[in-house]
Each structure stands twice: as C-alpha cells, then as structure tokens.
Amino acid sequence: MTTTSAEDLLGLAAELDAHAPLAGTRDRFVLPEGIVYLDGNSLGALPKAVPPAVADVVEHQWGQRLIRSWNEVDWWGAQTRVGDAVGRLVGAAPGQVVVTDSTSVNLFKAIVGAARLRPGRSVLLTDPDSFPTDLFMAQAAARMAGLEVRLATPAESAGAIRALGPSLAVAAYSQVDYRTGEKWDLAALTEAAHGVGALACWDLCHSAGAMVVDLDASGADLAVGCGYKYLNGGPGAPAYLYVAARHLGDFDQPLTGWQGHARPFAMETTYEPAPGITRARVGTPPLLSLLGLEAALTAYDGVTAEQLRAQSLSLTGTFLEALGALGVDLPPATPRQEERRGSQVSLRHPEAFAVVQALIARGVIGDFREPDIVRLGFAPLYVTHVDAVTAATALRDVLAGRKHERDEFRSRGAVT
Numbered sequence: 196m197t198t199t200s201a202e203d204l205l206g207l208a209a210e211l212d213a214h215a216p217l218a219g220t221r222d223r224f225v226l227p228e229g230i231v232y233l234d235g236n237s238l239g240a241l242p243k244a245v246p247p248a249v250a251d252v253v254e255h256q257w258g259q260r261l262i263r264s265w266n267e268v269d270w271w272g273a274q275t276r277v278g279d280a281v282g283r284l285v286g287a288a289p290g291q292v293v294v295t296d297s298t299s300v301n302l303f304k305a306i307v308g309a310a311r312l313r314p315g316r317s318v319l320l321t322d323p324d325s326f327p328t329d330l331f332m333a334q335a336a337a338r339m340a341g342l343e344v345r346l347a348t349p350a351e352s353a354g355a356i357r358a359l360g361p362s363l364a365v366a367a368y369s370q371v372d373y374r375t376g377e378k379w380d381l382a383a384l385t386e387a388a389h390g391v392g393a394l395a396c397w398d399l400c401h402s403a404g405a406m407v408v409d410l411d412a413s414g415a416d417l418a419v420g421c422g423y424k425y426l427n428g429g430p431g432a433p434a435y436l437y438v439a440a441r442h443l444g445d446f447d448q449p450l451t452g453w454q455g456h457a458r459p460f461a462m463e464t465t466y467e468p469a470p471g472i473t474r475a476r477v478g479t480p481p482l483l484s485l486l487g488l489e490a491a492l493t494a495y496d497g498v499t500a501e502q503l504r505a506q507s508l509s510l511t512g513t514f515l516e517a518l519g520a521l522g523v524d525l526p527p528a529t530p531r532q533e534e535r536r537g538s539q540v541s542l543r544h545p546e547a548f549a550v551v552q553a554l555i556a557r558g559v560i561g562d563f564r565e566p567d568i569v570r571l572g573f574a575p576l577y578v579t580h581v582d583a584v585t586a587a588t589a590l591r592d593v594l595a596g597r598k599h600e601r602d603e604f605r606s607r608g609a610v611t
C-alpha cells in the first residue's frame with residue numbers, strides 16, 4: 196500500500212478480504228455491529244456453535260438426563276476428547292493433550308513433572324519477561340522440585356542453556372511474548388535444551404489457534420495453554436496440558452487427584468496414575484465450560500494452521516502498513532519481520548492506557564499492558580483487513596485529536 200488516503204486503504208483492504216482464504220470463517224462468530232474486536236488474544240469472540248451446545252448441555256444433558264450423562268454422552272471422556280481437538284491445532288497427535296484446570300495450574304504440574312523426568316539436575320531456566328503467573332508458578336514448582344530458578348530472555352537462552360549444561364533440568368518459555376507479541380523459535384530453543392539433556396516446556400497462550408504450532412515435529416516435551424484466547428472457549432474456559440507420548444509413562448505430576456487415578460471408581464486409598472495423558476487430570480472438570488470449548492473449536496473445522504498463519508500475518512502486516520501510510524509513528528514493540536511476529540501488534544505510547552480507552556470509545560477494542568503498551572490482537576478466524584485499516588484510522592484520529600487526554604479515559608477498572 197502506497198497511498199495515504201484512509202478511503203483508498205479501506206478499498207484495498209476490502210479486496211484483500213474478498214480474496215482471503217479464510218474469508219468465510221467470520222460468519223462462524225457472533226460479533227456486535229460497529230465493533231472492531233482486537234482483543235481475541237485476551238478473550239476470544241463467541242462462536243455461533245457455542246450457545247446451542249451449552250443450552251443442550253444445560254437443558255438436556257443436565258436437566259433431563261441428569262447424572263446418566265456421565266456415561267450416555269461421555270462427560271467422563273470429555274477432557275481427553277477435547278484435548279485431542281486442541282491437539283489438532285498445536286501439532287499434537289491424539290493421546291497427548293488433556294483439557295483441564297487453568298494454565299497456571301497446568302504449568303505447575305508440567306514443570307514439577309519435567310523436573311522429576313530429569314532427576315539429579317538442579318536448574319529451571321525461564322524468561323524474566325514471562326507473564327507473571329508463569330514466573331510465579333515456575334517459582335512454586337521449583338520450590339516443590341528442589342530446583343533453582345535462573346532467568347534468561349529467549350534471546351539469551353541459547354547461551355544460558357550451553358553455560359548451564361548438565362545442571363539444567365527444564366527450560367520453560369512462551370512461544371509468543373504476551374506483551375510485545377514477539378514470536379520465539381520453539382524448535383530451536385527446544386533443540387538447545389535437548390542438546391544438554393534438558394526438557395523444554397512451552398506456554399502457548401498467545402500462539403495456539405493463530406499460527407503453526409508443531410509440538411510433535413519440534414520435539415517439544417511439555418506445553419500448556421488457555422482455552423479462552425484464540426481458542427474462543429469463553430471466559431474462564433479450561434486450559435490444556437500437552438505431554439509428549441515418549442514421556443507419558445514416567446510423567447509423575449504433583450497434583451494427584453482422583454480423576455488421574457488408574458481406577459477412579461475402585462475408591463482405593465493409594466494413588467496409582469492412569470496410563471497415558473489421563474494421569475494429568477486432577478478433579479472433576481467444569482463441564483459447562485469444557486463442552487462450550489468443544490463446540491467453540493468447531494470454528495476451526497476445515498482450517499489449516501498454515502491458513503491461520505497466512506491470514507494472521509496478512510492482517511498484522513496490513514495494520515502496520517496502514518499505520519505507516521496514515522503517518523502514525525508510534526514505535527512498535529512487535530518485530531516487523533514476519534518470522535518474529537506473533538498474531539498481535541503492540542505499540543508503545545507513554546499514555547497507552549488512555550489511548551486504549553479512547554480507541555474503545557470509538558468501537559476499536561484492544562487492551563493495555565504495563566508499562567506503555569497498546570496491545571491489539573488479530574484473531575485470524577474473524578478479524579478482517581477492513582478491521583485492521585479501521586483500527587489504524589481510529590488510532591490516527593485519537594492521536595491527531597489528542598482525544599486520549601480527556602479525563603474520562605484515565606480511570607482504571609480492576610481489569611485493564
């Protein structure tokens with residue numbers, strides 16, 4: 196795009212939308228009129244398949260069939276069944292993913308389990324810029340497993356891994372940085388960890404459902420992620436845990452609840468893990484949310500990870516180009532190179548919070564992250580190129596008119 200007129204940019208964007216391979220998937224979502232939704236990396240939009248599915252669970256499965264539904268519609272097997280559906284989006288063959296608990300809890304289970312797979316090693320390496328829960332859970336898991344936590348950014352990790360050598364038990368990283376949107380090389384970091392005999396554990400919260408994630412092909416050992424961002428499972432949707440098949444027999448996770456037992460209904464008093472990924476279950480899952488997530492994942496039917504990645508890069512690329520063409524020169528925190536870009540664009544502004552509020556007032560919903568990040572997520576199933584240009588134009592108008600300086604955009608709610 197070389198033009199600076201917003202109208203011309205919108206025309207080009209409409210053409211891109213008309214020819215996009217994923218043009219039809221937006222119709223699978225309920226999206227409010229007049230809203231450009233760029234926060235699917237925080238809470239995904241509502242897939243149309245979810246309300247009737249949840250209504251059926253509530254009214255029929257629960258309301259009419261009552262406890263019989265555990266067997267009749269296999270509530271019991273839902274965690275691993277939905278796990279396999281998530282597995283299709285993250286390059287995991289069946290039998291390695293379970294949907295359960297929260298990302299935080301799964302990270303704790305994964306890291307302690309990883310440490311127990313590498314006895315005699317003393318260090319857990321992780322990213323100082325991780326989402327806070329990842330750091331907190333790494334510290335908690337390290338305390339339980341008797342590991343020392345060392346910090347190195349993904350950019351520094353190869354050197355840190357080499358220096359740690361055989362003392363490293365596990366390297367725990369996010370594939371995409373939640374704040375900057377930088378995408379890290381999952382396969383290379385995994386290989387570096389394996390080079391010293393350690394394991395690699397990945398947080399996929401900001402990558403699964405928006406790009407190619409090749410867990411099996413990259414040799415990843417463990418991974419976690421949430422159900423409510425790009426997977427569109429709804430607020431509080433359960434999370435997932437991946438354990439590579441080669442580790443499952445020895446995967447000794449610390450939260451030994453009854454649903455991970457080999458014979459849960461034998462009511463034994465000594466814990467014996469179930470075979471396979473079932474051992475990563477803990478207690479009774481939130482079935483309304485879990486089955487809502489199962490329905491939500493049908494929005495991905497017929498869509499390949501390569502198509503998601505192509506659409507995502509096209510959207511973020513269009514947005515960045517539109518900013519340039521419209522003369523918006525906020526420094527991006529997200530790398531411009533495609534191979535280093537996740538599915539969001541983060542821009543720095545000293546009054547980023549107020550800028551986000553002013554955008555929301557114009558119907559462009561993104562979010563703010565400390566200290567100075569305007570964060571805009573481009574969910575490839577339902578964001579359009581026209582949305583990307585509309586958002587760039589709204590940002591130009593906010594900044595040019597200094598709209599963010601109004602008092603009304605300075606008050607913060609509990610959630611930013």
Ligand SMILES: Cc1ncc(COP(=O)(O)O)c(C=O)c1O
Pocket residue numbers: 297298299300326328329369373398400401421434
């Ligand atoms: C990278 C990352 N990990 C974890 C979480 C949240 O963890 P939980 O699902 O346990 O709340 C987030 C939430 O935004 C995140 O961005």
